[in-house]
Each structure stands twice: as structure tokens, then as C-alpha cells.
Amino acid sequence: MNVHKNMNADADSTRQSLLKAAYEEIHRYGFQAASLNAILDRTGVTKGALYHHFSNKLQLGYAVLDEHIAVELESLWFEPMQQPGHPIEVLMAAIKQLGDHYECEEITLGCPLNNLAQEMSAIDDGFRQRVDTLYQRWQTSIETLLARGQQQGSVNTSIDAADTAFFILASLEGCMSMAKNAQSHDELMRCGQGLMNYLNSLRA
């Protein structure tokens, strides 16, 4: 179907390697401090190729968010959330999985989404809106789970599902932010424990 297009496979692979390298560079240094030359060095791709695929640095940044971070969030959060079972326990399992992920992928670099939110939201509205969309989807996934629990009678009905979901997400990001600065996975676990205790208090 797309075999007739010339060099399509190779072109796409250079684009992907640019996205990956850009993601890593941005994850470590932030978007503004991320150097295009460093990204090029890392990949071996030339500047002409980069500007063939992306019209400027901003669009590269947007693509990293849309095509890399959003996809990672999908497999890291939204998929685990589809599991059946007691809502509170599904939530806890998803959070635990997130914590495990950050055991390999250095917690010291922080949550990529939160990093960009923090750095760019006040400066560029394109970033802000993209992050906002992801955060809303994230919150909704928690809210839906809580509401289901309330209907099933497994979650306290006196709480507001939307507000609580928002607070849970904020706490989760807060935990990762604190652990990033403390540079210790133990602190993340400690903070996660506080979150677990809170989640348990939401049971019916």
C-alpha cells in the first residue's frame, strides 16, 4: 500500500530516531535547554534531515509529546487501568507499575509529562494545551474507575469522583516530583505508601 513510495521505511526510521533522541534530550535537560546539535550528534542524522522532517524546534517538541510521551503514557497507565477487578486495587496496581517503571528509567529525570508541563505551560500555549489534554484524559480514567466503584458499592459514595480523581493525579505527580529532587527511589516508595493509605480510605 505504501511500498510504492520511495525510501519510505528509511525515512520513517530516521524520523523515529530523531523523536527518540529528542525525547531523551528533552527529558534530561528540558525543552528550552535541549540542543538540536546534541540531538543530531546522538543520532548521526544531519541538520538537513532534521529540518526535512520538522519545520522547527517547537514542532519537534510537539511531536515528542504527541507521538512519544502520549504513546508511553498509553502503555504505562491507560492499559493497566483496563484491568478488571476492585477499582481501588486496579488503581493501586497501576501506580505500583508506574513506580516499578521508574526503577529502571531513572526517577531522577522525573515524569516527562510533568517536566514539560512545569517548564513550558507558562511560556508556550501549544505545549500547555497538549499537556492539558493528556492530564484530562488521565484524570478521566481515574474518575471513571472511581464512579464505577461507587455504583458497585466498593467505593465510598460520599466523595466526588471528579475532584478525588484530580487530587489523586496531583498527588501522584507530586510524589514523582519530590522523589526526583530527593534522587531516591525509596522516597518515591515512601510517598507512594502515603498515596496507598489515602486510596484505602476511599473504600466503601
Next chain:
Amino acid sequence: MNVHKNMNADADSTRQSLLKAAYEEIHRYGFQAASLNAILDRTGVTKGALYHHFSNKLQLGYAVLDEHIAVELESLWFEPMQQPGHPIEVLMAAIKQLGDHYECEEITLGCPLNNLAQEMSAIDDGFRQRVDTLYQRWQTSIETLLARGQQQGSVNTSIDAADTAFFILASLEGCMSMAKNAQSHDELMRCGQGLMNYLNSLRA
């Protein structure tokens, strides 16, 4: 006592105006993206003066943390925490005061401390350690309050004061981070409400 030193008052005021402008620039754009020239333009101070007071950009950044942010945190948090009364209510009042403060001082710029933590902790250890010290003091102030409540019988004794204090701080920073990206003070209040509910669950 220091009147005999030449131009001391003027020298100190230029230093202070540099610190203030640097704080504002860093608060908005982050440390790395903060431009020294922009800081100079803002103050009318010249480059020679800047490098007379600070040996380089990094030291200016450290001074902003040590002399401006730390001081602001003192009056915004540690002072309210000294108030007498029921620990949970003192905590809530302090949080409310923080929220009110960010009604004027645009939440869209976020918590200055959290911004620097997020941006610099993975890159520069000087920043990281300074932020860590402030976070630890912050946490300890909450922990002490909770422990006092536990002794007095007004706070649930089944919780660990240190862990809980850490989680409260993480949630607080998380709330401000979410509100920053949402660019809405309402979201801050909404998230704050979730925090209040949690705090109420800690009563004995």
C-alpha cells in the same frame, strides 16, 4: 556600625534589585533560559555591576534560592505554622494562605521552589541540595505539627507522622503543579479541597 563603609547602602540596594529581577526572570523562564542581559535591562544595572556582586550565573541562581525564595517561604509557610490551635486547622489555614497568595502572584508561574527542583535537580547538585534542604525543613514543620497533635490526642495515632508529612507536601506541590498547567485558580482550589478532605481524615 557599617556606616563607615563606602556606599554600602547603595551597593546593597543594587544587589537586592538584581536578586529580585533574577528571581522574576527565573520564575517565569526557568534558570537555564533566564537571560542575564534581560535581568540587566530590567534593572538598569550594568554587567560590570552584576559580576561585581556575583561571580557567575550559577552563584546568582544560588543566591536567589538562598536569599529570596527561602525568605519568602519563611513568611509564607513557616510563620503561619507557628500559630497556636488544632494542628489540622493550623495546617489548613497555612495552605489556604498559600492559596490566597497565589491569587495575586499568578499561579500560572507555579511554585518557585518546585520549578527549580523540577528543572535543575537532575542537572546541578548545588541547586538540588539547596532545594532538598528547604523541602526537608518544610516537611519537618508539618511532621512536628502532626506529632504534637498525636500527643494531644487530636490527630490519629495510627499514621506515621513523617511519612504523612511527606505525602502532604508532595500533594501540595502536585496541586500547584496541576493548577499551573491548567492556568486556573479554580483548579487550585478544587485540588486544595481534595487535600482538605484528606487532612480531615487524619483527625483522631
Next chain:
DNA sequence: GTAGATACATACTGGTTGGTATGCTAGATG
């Protein structure tokens, strides 16, 4: 009164930044 230090001011530098202009090659298309 002069030597020295403080508190700047001005002009400049080398390096890096994002971005561009131009050239080239290989495959698709007519």
C-alpha cells in the same frame, strides 16, 4: 596627599544557538 579598595561602566570575545541556502542523489512518474 596618596595608595588602595569598592562599586561600578563600557566594550568586547569566543562559543553556541536555532535556522537557512544550496547541492546532490536515488527512486517514482510520465
Next chain:
DNA sequence: CATCTAGCATACCAACCAGTATGTATCTAC
């Protein structure tokens, strides 16, 4: 076979960056 375009590669550019070198006015100390 000629033409066109996708997919690069190379060389370059102006703007900006943190930092420096040098000069100078003013006050203090002796």
C-alpha cells in the same frame, strides 16, 4: 529517457549567550 520530488548532506549565518578585560569615580586608611 527526461523530469520531478523526496530525502537527505554541507556549509553557512545572524542573534544571543555567559563571561572578561579594562577603565574610572569615589570613598577610606594611613
